[in-house]
Amino acid sequence: MTVHRTGVLIVGTGFSGLGMAIELRKRGREDFLVLEKADEVGGTWRENTYPGCACDVPSHLYSLSGEPNPYWSKMWSGQPEIFAYLRSLSDKYDVRRSVRFGSTCSGGYWDERQARWHVSTTEGDEYIAQFLVSGVGALHIPNIPTLPGIENFTGKAFHSARWDHEVDLTGKRVAVIGTGASAVQFVPEIAGRVAQLQLYQRTPAWVLPRRNFSVPPVVQRVFARVPLLRRAFRNSVYWSAEALAIGLNGHSSLLRPVEFAGRRFIRREISDPTLREKLTPSYRIGCKRILGSNTYYKALNSTRAEVITGGIAEVRERSIVDRDGTEREVDVIVYATGFHVTDGFDGMNVAGVGGRKLVQHWQKNGIATHLGITAAGYPNAFFLLGPNTGLGHNSVVFMIEQQIKYVLRAVQLVEQSDADAIAVREQVQDRFDTEIQRKLRNGVWSTGGCTSWYLDSTGVNRTVWPGFTWQYWLRTRTIDPAEYELLQAKENVNV
Structure with a gap:
């Protein structure tokens, strides 16, 4: 030693x-x-x-x-x-x-x-x-759930925080377990190239529209040359975020307009009423972390995507069986189950x-x-x-x-x-x-x-x-x- x-x-x-x-x-x-x-x-x-x-x-x-x-x-x-x-x-x-x-x-x-x-x-x-x-x-x-029979699975399985970049998901049947912040980010990235996306959801997240716009190079140069302007922008972002704390801390009724915007976003993005119901949270917004994405619902509003909410009963060599008894063939399992x-x-x-x-x-x-x-x-x-x-x-x-x-x-x-x-x-x-x-x-x-x-x-x-x-x-x-x-x-x- x-x-x-x-x-x-x-x-x-x-x-x-x-x-x-x-x-x-x-x-x-x-x-x-x-x-x-x-x-x-x-x-x-x-x-x-x-x-x-x-x-x-x-x-x-x-x-x-x-x-x-x-x-x-x-x-x-x-x-x-x-x-x-x-x-x-x-x-x-x-x-x-x-x-x-x-x-x-x-x-x-x-x-x-x-x-x-x-x-x-x-x-x-x-x-x-x-x-x-x-x-x-x-x-x-990483929090990896204990799934019945997972030891029998012969495909690839990994957590989002330990992403296996050696695994090519193109044309694969991919099961994503979990619908938290990481899933909302990576699901749209992989949805277009997998053969089938199975999203196993326990509780839906509140996902609000968010367009991640680029900062023009001219603005970057101005921020570099005028620190006071950059600080003013940072302060404006800070105080805008602080305002949300009022609703989160004892005044949840103030969050209802935000919930309304979230529901309207789901209605606009999801055409299937059954899927829309699955993706609409029943709890007050802010109870779980509020997420933002302009592409998450689009990825799920596809014939190649399926949202399963009944839970997992068993994992077999090349498939997952849900609690309703439905068996779905799977090539890759990705855990998006947090930490x-x-x-x-x-x-x-x-x-x-x-x-x-x-x-x-x-x-x-x-x-x-x-x-x-x-x-x-x-x-x-x-x-x-x-x-x-x-x-x-x-x-x-x-x-x-x-x-x-x-x-x-x-x-x-x-x-x-x-x-x-x-x-x-x-x-x-x-x-x-x-x-x-x-x-x-x-x-x-x-x-x-x-x-x-x-x-x-x-x-x-x-x-x-x-x-x-x-x-x-x-x-x-x-x-x-x-x-x-x-x-x-x-x-x-x-x-």
Whole structure:
């Protein structure tokens, strides 16, 4: 085992991990290392390469405010462009020299005597750090359902987040299982070349019309030369998105015009009344993530496409049998079934004060943190895009940036206080969690009549921030020392 020592250990190189590393480097700090399981930076935008993969947040908002890109080619950029943006940031700040690629975090523990984190990897290395920052995010572990008989299937099967580009879908009978954000994007891309498209749908999504227009080169040049104009455009997009939070958080009646537009879109695009009924949600819009596409319904309004809503009874060697007993021959199965969200932190199964395991503690008591960033009993550990900081209306990159600033303030408080560690008080965390869950009870995610990936296995929303993002900014722009304990190491240690 090789032991490495550092001041700050970051896990992950998506927007969170890269953003944290960049801000440390901007401040002249070199005492940090980044663990990355893959061989390149990028997080979810490296992993997801399925056809049509794109962001559903406008590009100028889905980027770091301190690292603007005036040359986004479309209003909603595709995966290649976002991936290139993240790689360019890594190049600009020479982040790769601080990244340990091919290093998968397997757990660790807090050394109370030395006030240091010991983190191990599946490759056999150990990292000792004063501060631990999780940038693993929630959308990185594919959720693959357990289908009866799937082990007998002799065709190709893969998850959209692990797209097998070696498989040519041309002329194939393709079964797509799931109708979430990824399916809405890749189904139109493959529908025109497959022989048959079978879409197995459990619950229809609200899909609104969205034309992804190109940004003319002249506008890109103006954004590059007039930063004030680019910032004004970003701000206009931000505040437009914020307006949706009013309806999502306790005023769902305000969303009825949006629902009306969604139903009208379905009626316009889908000619078959039976299919139209299958694709029309029965829950309030916003209860699940609102999606946008001008091509999804067109792809399903085809003689080669079939939407199956009865569920899957069995998978056979070359076919799928639905619960009505109908057997359909299949060459390829594509899972569009999302990710393990509320259990996405399992790789960060560290032991805190008294040896308390994070994952087991959260499984027993529910995922709870203070501000989605710090957890009681885990000193000097910080979560970026942690519990209840996800969004259904705006850019999570905005949330990540506020969290990075908060972490830096916490580190600064430790160092200025001549302490070794900072730990959130349990009563502060409990008060915050109670407040969040009280607000969520009034939100459309709880009252809208659906079950979504926002909820954990007990039906509690551990994912969404219930409110405006500017309110989160207000909560995190300063750190209150009274909410924390400052700790000293019990023995001297050099890092």
